[in-house]
Amino acid sequence: MNAPCEPATLTENCTSQTFLKDVIEGLSAHPKKLSSKYFYDKNGDRLFQQIMAMPEYYLTQCELDIFKNKTEKLVSAIGFSTPFDLIELGAGDAMKSSYLLEHLCTLDCDFSYMPIDISGNILSVLKENLSEKIPSLNIIPLEGDYFDMLDRATRLSDRRKVVLFLGGNIGNMPPEEALQFCMELRKRLTPGDLLITGFDLKKNPHTVLAAYNDETGITASFNLNLLERMNRELDADFDLDKFKHYQTYDPVSGACRSFLVSLEAQKIHIGNHMISFKENELIDMEISQKFSPEDIQNLAKESWFRIVNEIKDSKEWFVDSIWTV
Numbered sequence: 191m192n193a194p195c196e197p198a199t200l201t202e203n204c205t206s207q208t209f210l211k212d213v214i215e216g217l218s219a220h221p222k223k224l225s226s227k228y229f230y231d232k233n234g235d236r237l238f239q240q241i242m243a244m245p246e247y248y249l250t251q252c253e254l255d256i257f258k259n260k261t262e263k264l265v266s267a268i269g270f271s272t273p274f275d276l277i278e279l280g281a282g283d284a285m286k287s288s289y290l291l292e293h294l295c296t297l298d299c300d301f302s303y304m305p306i307d308i309s310g311n312i313l314s315v316l317k318e319n320l321s322e323k324i325p326s327l328n329i330i331p332l333e334g335d336y337f338d339m340l341d342r343a344t345r346l347s348d349r350r351k352v353v354l355f356l357g358g359n360i361g362n363m364p365p366e367e368a369l370q371f372c373m374e375l376r377k378r379l380t381p382g383d384l385l386i387t388g389f390d391l392k393k394n395p396h397t398v399l400a401a402y403n404d405e406t407g408i409t410a411s412f413n414l415n416l417l418e419r420m421n422r423e424l425d426a427d428f429d430l431d432k433f434k435h436y437q438t439y440d441p442v443s444g445a446c447r448s449f450l451v452s453l454e455a456q457k458i459h460i461g462n463h464m465i466s467f468k469e470n471e472l473i474d475m476e477i478s479q480k481f482s483p484e485d486i487q488n489l490a491k492e493s494w495f496r497i498v499n500e501i502k503d504s505k506e507w508f509v510d511s512i513w514t515v
């Protein structure tokens with residue numbers, strides 16, 4: 191039985207109860223599974239920022255190229271004759287979108303910026319950085335799950351919505367889930383609204399694998415940090431030396447996956463739960479799906495969107511696809 195949450199600490203208590211529930215459910219499944227959305231605690235945010243700075247992790251540079259050098263194209267696709275809310279799902283530190291935000295402010299556009307993120311930590315970093323960089327920007331940070339916060343944004347304002355979902359975050363869902371997600375998103379948008387999604391494209395498989403299998407081991411630490419987070423927040427006793435990161439990329443399906451391998455048979459305690467691992471048993475940690483142009487077209491079509499524009503980086507490794515309802 192879950193204890194009812196005290197109003198004052200409602201978010202925090204309920205969040206850690208959901209975290210525990212998800213973890214126990216995932217580690218009781220076959221194969222064992224953890225959700226990559228829990229990667230992003232304070233330490234995970236820091237590790238992900240290190241990943242974005244790695245030369246192998248081309249995604250950031252590609253999308254930065256789009257936001258820095260093709261800002262005009264983005265702005266004309268958005269259109270700014272009517273006021274709007276720019277809602278960013280998984281905004282993180284808003285490094286890429288800040289170029290768009292700056293441009294829109296220079297043009298004196300009537301818009302609010304509503305960054306949504308599961309990490310309250312990164313949202314406060316974002317707010318601090320952006321208020322300094324673009325003082326005239328109206329920022330309304332929303333901490334929580336995408337759809338809960340999107341619904342809140344709708345209750346706060348009835349202006350036209352421009353939804354940003356960048357960085358290849360959509361790739362963190364297996365294809366079937368991504369379709370469900372787009373359909374859910376579609377339900378929340380009305381004519382005139384736009385969705386701008388960043389897709390990492392299928393490319394030389396060596397390039398893809400290298401981005402997630404760095405020699406320096408930052409991606410490995412990023413995965414292992416979730417075990418450490420469970421030790422800290424859920425009173426678990428994972429020994430990080432007894433798990434090893436394993437990365438795969440299947441160029442046919444486009445699925446890039448990370449696993450943790452249990453290096454020996456072991457029993458782990460999480461609060462008053464116990465989880466057994468066999469030697470070499472896997473935990474399925476994350477998928478980073480890659481897309482062909484046809485994959486993107488099919489996804490848009492099956493979720494009742496229409497593609498109105500596509501903006502690629504100069505290498506054509508990444509695309510920001512602009513959809514309307």
Ligand code: AVJ
Nearest residue numbers: 241357358359362409477478
């Ligand atoms: C933040 C989901 C876009 O999948 O490429 C980076 C996360 N994981 N390296 C990705 C990640 C391992 C990243 N996204």
